[in-house]
């Protein structure tokens with residue numbers, strides 16, 4: 001998946017190029033900073049801390 005102008009979901013931080021989050025349907029924002037890539041959500045401490053249960057790319061901060 002090629003993402004040209006990625007946006008991040010204001011609710012779950014999922015990074016996508018859609019206007020609405022494909023995961024939770026909330027609005028996405030272009031105003032976000034930093035990201036983590038979760039490759040194994042069940043074993044990842046970061047995923048646990050962020051409350052994530054799926055693999056993917058997630059913004060650290062969304063405004």
Ligand SMILES: [Zn+2]
Nearest residue numbers: 009012021024
């Ligand atoms: Zn979302």
